[in-house]
Amino acid sequence: MSTGDCSRELFSQHFLGPSAGHGPVHNEEILGLAVFGVLRDACAGLIPSDLQSKRLRRSELSVARLKYTTRAIFLDKVVRPEDGNKRGLLGIATALTQDIRGLTYVVEGVIPKKSGRALCVLDIVVEGDYEGHAAFGYSESMEPLKDGQKSRIRLVIQNDLIRLFGCVKDIDKIDFAPSLSNED
Amino acid sequence: MWANSGATWASLAKVGLVALSISGSGTQALGGSSAGREVVESDDCPEIRDRVTISRHNGWTEGYFLGAIQDEMSSYKVINPVTRQIDIAFAFSEIDSDQVNVAIAAKQEAVDFVLGCGVSAIPSVVFSEEGAVSLEWVQVDCSVLVVFSGDGVGAFSVRRGQGFYSSKIIEFDLDRKMPDILLDMLNAL
Numbered sequence: 001m002s003t004g005d006c007s008r009e010l011f012s013q014h015f016l017g018p019s020a021g022h023g024p025v026h027n028e029e030i031l032g033l034a035v036f037g038v039l040r041d042a043c044a045g046l047i048p049s050d051l052q053s054k055r056l057r058r059s060e061l062s063v064a065r066l067k068y069t070t071r072a073i074f075l076d077k078v079v080r081p082e083d084g085n086k087r088g089l090l091g092i093a094t095a096l097t098q099d100i101r102g103l104t105y106v107v108e109g110v111i112p113k114k115s116g117r118a119l120c121v122l123d124i125v126v127e128g129d130y131e132g133h134a135a136f137g138y139s140e141s142m143e144p145l146k147d148g149q150k151s152r153i154r155l156v157i158q159n160d161l162i163r164l165f166g167c168v169k170d171i172d173k174i175d176f177a178p179s180l181s182n183e184d
Numbered sequence: 185m186w187a188n189s190g191a192t193w194a195s196l197a198k199v200g201l202v203a204l205s206i207s208g209s210g211t212q213a214l215g216g217s218s219a220g221r222e223v224v225e226s227d228d229c230p231e232i233r234d235r236v237t238i239s240r241h242n243g244w245t246e247g248y249f250l251g252a253i254q255d256e257m258s259s260y261k262v263i264n265p266v267t268r269q270i271d272i273a274f275a276f277s278e279i280d281s282d283q284v285n286v287a288i289a290a291k292q293e294a295v296d297f298v299l300g301c302g303v304s305a306i307p308s309v310v311f312s313e314e315g316a317v318s319l320e321w322v323q324v325d326c327s328v329l330v331v332f333s334g335d336g337v338g339a340f341s342v343r344r345g346q347g348f349y350s351s352k353i354i355e356f357d358l359d360r361k362m363p364d365i366l367l368d369m370l371n372a373l
Contacts (some may be wrong), residue, residue: 049278053313107339110357118350148335151286151314153353155331156341159310159318160348173222 005141006120008059013124022068025121025134027098029084030175031063032076035168036087039048044158046093053158059137062115070133071176077130091168097121100136105153114149116141116155132177143176241271266298270317277311286315289334293358294319297330297338301362305373323372328369332358340366 003106014021025031035050064074079089103118117139124135138157140148263271270291279287294309294317307319316333329349330340338358341349342365356363 048310048312054280103350105353107338107353107355135285146335147334148286148316148337149355151312151316151333152331152337152355153350154314154340155310155316155318155333156314156329156349156353158312158340159320159329160350163348 005139006122007116008122009101009120009138009168013122015126015129016086016178021123021125022065022145023056023123025065025097025123027096027101030066031097031100031121031134032069032074033061033063033093033095033165034074034082035090035093036082037090040090041069045167046165048158049087049163050093051158051161053154055135056119056137056154056158058123059120059144060124060135061137063134063136064130065123065132066176067132071131071171071174071178073130073181074171074176078135089171090169093168093173094174095134095165096103100161103157103160103164105147105157107153110149114145118160150151206292215355229245264299265306266296266303267304270298270319271316273309273311278313279311279315280313283313283315286334287311287317290315290317290332293317293332293334293338294330297332297358297362301367301370303370305370321370323373326369328366329372330366342369 009024012018012021012023033046033050035046037050039137040047040064052061062078062079082089090160100121101117101118104149105116105118107114119136120139121136123133137156142153145153232302274287274291277287290311298319303321305321309315309317309319314333316331318329319329320330321328325344327343328340328342330338332338336358337355339353340363341351341353341357343349354363354366356366
């Protein structure tokens with residue numbers, strides 16, 4: 001898959017510099033998206049609001065790199081802050097990084113045809129984040145598109161993402177990292 | 185003469201299909217869905233040809249609602265179930281405050297599209313925070329997604345099997361003839 005549309009994927013986005021953290025997200029990593037809210041049929045999968053469109057636009061939709069995130073860290077850094085907002089954890093939806101990176105859009109019916117990577121997955125860690133934090137969002141390739149076309153494509157991609165993540169799983173069914181030597 | 189008030193009619197129309205009875209003294213909204221008639225946006229249908237249930241002295245027979253009471257009928261909004269679904273989704277969506285006008289335009293495009301192609305299968309409707317709206321008809325083998333964003337251009341995609349919609353998005357000008365492939369897909373629903 002091309003990285004041209006996602007130049008920031010190649011380098012660590014850790015706030016302490018390129019040598020800090022776990023480095024760029026590998027294609028084989030499984031990402032966990034925490035799903036909060038009122039009870040619903042979890043197996044129906046995500047609903048559009050779970051994907052937080054604004055965050056997707058800013059490449060800030062947070063996910064946990066499960067390989068580097070223990071259950072304790074997940075509960076402390078992801079779930080607990082939301083408990084304060086009275087939003088209970090419904091479950092976790094997971095996806096393989098390479099599947100997210102593999103989503104591409106092709107727009108026909110326009111000249112020239114438009115195409116590109118749909119989403120970029122970044123190892124963004126800002127101060128206060130846990131080390132297994134990552135985020136993803138719409139790719140840079142959409143920037144030159146007109147607003148109307150961009151919003152149409154984004155809605156199509158959002159639909160595909162819901163399908164890609166599939167069912168929301170119970171936290172007990174998630175394979176978190178075993179305890180890490182240097183937690184947090 | 186309409187026996188029921190407009191408010192009553194509107195409330196009946198909101199909940200779904202309605203039946204009309206025509207008696208010597210005029211027409212009355214009865215409510216209920218037993219008649220199973222197709223409902224249309226009267227404003228968008230200059231010649232109302234709905235099949236309605238007409239009350240006769242000795243029970244119910246099927247007939248056509250035409251002519252003399254058309255003018256009165258046109259002042260009442262009868263809701264198409266697909267456009268109603270769009271209205272409901274719009275009402276419950278979170279849309280960025282600076283994108284509300286986009287959403288209103290996109291919603292109108294979706295409504296015009298639905299009325300234009302005559303699709304009656306109920307889609308799943310989603311408005312994005314940016315104001316775009318998608319209509320999705322999910323089927324086992326083949327699903328259809330149509331998207332509008334208020335700029336006079338629509339886009340559709342067909343998903344088969346394990347594929348994704350984004351792999352082939354086809355844009356079309358809403359002022360022109362709808363793509364045949366899309367029309368065929370919708371007619372087959």
